[in-house]
Amino acid sequence: MLNSAPRFPRAARLRRIALWIALALGAAQAGESGSVLDLKYEFxxxxxxxxxxxxxxSLRTALSRVWSLGWEQEFDVVSGASRRLGADKVGQFGDRNLDAVSGASKVELRYSENPSLTYxxxxxxxxxxVYVSRENDYISMAPAxxxxxxxxxxxxxxGGSYAEFFDDFRPTGAFTGMGGKKRIRSLGGTLAQSLTPLTLVGLTGTWINSWGFLGHPYNPPMDVSGAMMTEEVPNTKQAxxxxxxxxxxxxxxDLLGSANLDYRRYQDSWGIKSGTADFKVSQYYSESGYIRLRARYYNQTGALFAKTAYAGTETYRTGDIRMFPFTSFLVGAKASDAFPDSWGKSAFLPDRWDLKFDYMLRDTRGDKVGADAGEPRSIRYQLYGADEYYLQGVVMAxxxxxL
Amino acid sequence: MINSRSYFPHNLARIAGSVLAAGAAVGMLASLEGCARVPQRDREFLSDPIMQRQEDPMESGLESHDMPRREGAVGGSSGSGGGCGC
Structure with a gap:
């Protein structure tokens, strides 16, 4: 059984990370030419x-003319993880920085690997x-x-794709024992067509079937008096x-530019529908460097059983913020360019750099619905008032x- | 526990309808192939990174995993599982 204590000492964890990097670089040096190593740092x-x-x-190295090996490695250090209950650990006045989505407050580490073989x-x-992800209260493994x-x-x-996730959610602290195993089966199909020397269109369809424990007990629902209740959600979902x-x-x-519009519609058997419009304009400013501007709009409806307060007789009830309607907006910019040739060529010198910044605004319309209906405020929006916004920024270098 | 298959059957019909509509659109798009043939010599710009469906695959991969939990969204990206760091 997992608990909140680290499963590996920090030094041992760092040694494993260093070993992975050394093995990956070694494989790249041993492979045929055409190996590419991408390093990213996101804050x-x-x-x-x-x-x-x-x-x-992310490392991609050619093993032969047709075979290549890939390895993606990701580490997350988050300050809002695994929500705990207690007078000093709940709410915005609890002297803890809570994650607005999960309501969590602990600093934790997540790491994932994704080795791949391509013909x-x-x-x-x-x-x-095979994707593997581990964190304090969640383990996931997914062949694809x-x-x-x-x-x-x-x-x-x-194109077609298939992935099967074997997930195990083991909540900690006051929520111990409320998790369980989950399976997610994802099937996808893609068609891309070039129409002119400057026009490409694509269409993607995805079917996702999930079953098992599909809840998120860290954000319990509340009854009309404000008392917390146990979350209950269906054990299957088709999307x-x-x-x-x-x-x-x-x-x-003489400089190439592109406009990229992507629109996605989603619907699942819990009643959530969403639409995502993502628009990007990229423009070269030199032979090797370009900038990209981005605007994204997202809107979703709530689950059929989601309410801001429950009588206690409902079959299903949830306080998970993700099950409620909201709208979000994102704007961002990115720049990418090659380092000058005068720097020389070496496996230890990078060839390109990129830097991006995204800024997101998420409204709290879901809570406003509850306030209009005269229901008490839900714990899921304990951080902000009904007319406030959740703001976040992401920098990636x-x-x-x-190689 | 009540199975969501019986609890929300009308949504299943809508999802199936959406998938069928997508299939029809795929068929229409595929029918364009006869009149949309770009010769190899004219594909220089189509192979440029900014003309790709994923301009930076690693960036897209990180975002499809991270965005749903940061945004608190269910259907905003292709990420469907795999832990959240939350």
Whole structure:
């Protein structure tokens, strides 16, 4: 059984991380030319001073002309994790920085690996991977596979993907024993078509079937008197999503630019529907450097059984913020360029850099619905009033090495 | 416990309808292939990173995993599981 104590001493954990990096770099040096190492460092901070540091790397190395090995490694150090109950640990006045989504307050580490093997030959790409993620109260393992084929003189790409997640949620503290195992099966299909030398369109369909323990007990629902109740949600969920994308290139003088519009519709058997519109404009300012501006809009309805207060007789009840309606807006900018050739070429010198900043605003319309109905305020929005906003910023910096 | 299959059957019908609509759209798109053939010599710009469906795959991967929990959204990205760091 998992508990809140670290399962591995910090020094041993760091040694394992160093070993992974050394093995990955060793594999890259031993492989054929064409190995690429991407390093990213992401920092997140929200209005409530909850932060998240995520260093990550991705290594792709060619084993032969058609086979390649990939390894993605991610570490999360978060300051809002595994919610605890107690007079000094609840609410915005509890001297703790709570995560607005999970209501959690602990500093924890999550790390994940995703090794993959890819076969690519004459427009056919087959890939298999195994994703493993571990954190204090959650373990996930997911084998996955994908197939993509080019045809029509490489103007059309048809692809399919499959993933099966074996997840185990073991809440800690006052919520010990409220979790369980979860399975998620995801099937996807993609079609991409180039229409002109500057126009690409794509269509993706995804089907996700989940069963087992699907709740999130860290945010318990409340009754009309404000007392906390046990969360109850269905033990199966089916979801479907469809997204369409169009990328249109253009030229400003001799410099290439592109406009990329992606729209996604999602619906599941719990009654949640959502729409996501994501628009990006990228423009080269030199032969190697470009900037990207981005605007994203997201809107979702709530689950059919989600209420801000419960009588206690309902079959299902949840206080999970993700089950309620809301709207969010994101704006962002990114720049990427190559380092000057005058720096020389070495495996220890990066070839490219990138830097991006995203800023998100999430409204609390779900709580406003409850306030309008005369219901008491839900614990899920304990951080902010009904007319306030949840704000967050993300900075990501990256280096690319052609080994 | 009541199974959500019986609890929300009308939503299943809607989801199936959406998937069928997507299939029809895929078929229509596939039918374009005969009149949308870009020769290899003209594909220079289509292979540029800013013309890709995922301009930076690693950035997209991190975002599809991190965005749902930061945003508190259910259907905003393709991420479907795998732990949250929360």
């Amino acid at each position: 997140f901070r929200d209005r409530n001073k909850v932060w998240n540091h995520t260093p990550a790397f 690519s030959n004459k427009g056919t790409v087959v890939s298999g991977s 596979g994908s197939l993509a084929m080019d045809f029509n003189d490489r103007n059309t790409t048809l 479907g999503a469809v997204s369409g994308q169009i990328i249109q290139g253009y030229h400003l003088g 990256g280096l690319t090495f052609n």
